[in-house]
Amino acid sequence: MRRRAFTLIELLVVVSIIALLIAILLPSLQRAREQAGRVVCAAHLHQMALGVTSYTVDSKGRLPRVMATGGVHSFATYWINEYTVTGPATTLRRVNLGLLMSFMPDPQSYYCPSVNANERHSLSFNGPDNTWNDGIGDSQHRLRSSYVARSYVTIRDDIGDLDWVAADFSNKVIYSEFYMVDQWSGGGILNGEISAPHEAEGYNRLFGDGACRWINAAPLEAERPINTFVPLSFEVLNYYAVLDREP
Template identity: 30%
Template sequence: MSRAARTRAFTLIELLVVVAVIGILISVLVPALASARASAQLQVCKSNIRQLSVAMLSRASDFDGELSTGLWSNDSRKSYGPLDTHGWVADLVNADYGKPGEMLCPTHPATTTQDLLDDRIDDSPWKQITPQERDELVQRGMNTNYTLSWYVAYTDMRDRFDPYLDPKRTNDVIGPLHEKRLGKAPAYAVPLIGTGRTDTDNAGTINGEFQEVVKGLTDGPTEGWNADAGRYAKQDYSDWGPAHGGGGAIFSSNKNHDRKTGNIGFADGHVASFDDTFNVDQPDQPGRDGEFAPVLESTPYGQRWVYKDDNMQEKVFGGSVMTGEWFNK
């Protein structure tokens, strides 16, 4: 064998070293690439929410201050018209402000909303919508996997001191949010739309096909009648939650995932990210629960609902938009 041939040959040890180096590089690069991808997806989600929030604010400029016609649902008890002509999603599509169906959260396992499910679209409907008509609406961009704030749909209770009213019935609320109805509430803290929590059991069928879905609307002031204050309690944002990042797996009956971060858009057009950092079922233990839910605490002012996830208590308004009361005390 020539000397040149001998110098070009690899020994087994050299080959193993090369393989080991490649393995080390892969072990370093793969997590870094995954982290970069997750960060990019988080930013895409924030951009989507910002565009949807700004679209509603733009609509308000063109429609005498009205951000939308409320909840996007075919349920005549909860919305103000059929979902092909009414509701925030239809508003944006029909007036060419945007197509929510083309601005979906990229990491959420759900790709649609519960209001398109077979058993919901014909529940107390404004009108019958056939499967073909539903498909056509989705093709036009009428779809979303974000969850609307109760404020946008209903503004406030018609009478906050009447415990027998229903926060999900149009007869018992003020109506869709209007700029003039923001009153003294700070626009930078009033939420418009956010990342729906990731529930593995929040699902149903669309055209007979099983689908995971998000809630169409946060629950509003439904955390019980606040006896200490004599009024409805703080807003319940537990239908919002994490859909991004990885913070250690959550093992529960309906939240088997490791998502830790969710996004919320506000009435001044900005978007903020919040981390799921608290477990309301085990408040004395470290951990999280996969949603942004309040916990009932005793304060010098009586019992109050308080948010412990990240800094939501101070940064996300939960009181009356018409009076500006935060309900933090």
């Protein structure tokens, strides 16, 4: 006895049911992936806390020196290495989180999964304008992390002393993934962009005492809308006041 074939109507009903199930489940799957990304991101910051502790022990209580491009209170503190001028020569030196390389050798630890998922993000591992080589960094390129240092003091070319003492920042944010801009390009960002991670819903923060906490975007947006415009110096300071204050 021949089995009856599906009619066109029956096939359309099956396809419609499958499409409906996908529409229902896909947001949940995306949400689960984002939540997992937040957890991994926080784990990276916890690992940084251990690296910072080791660094401060070796550096008489000082945090890794901060280097920014764009001014004293610039948001561009994402550099892992940067050019420095020593006499007639120009070389690359490690700055910011790059100074933790001996304690955190895995390059993926310097990047949030949410950022790596964006192929155009210039703060992603091996992303546009951010080329690594053999897992240790290409000595011919400047490198950026997706985590930024607190915009506190800018040190250029090893001039001056950095008063960046861990004990003074135990209850303040020292590293985060809050870039203060969204969908921004300019300066050295030539082929990609810097966008807010985690679908711009919030950000992970690392405090000087090693605590890692999530902050929703709302209080930061209330202070100043996060967009393609670079914040002014006083706006950067106001952002950090919010980052420090929020639980």
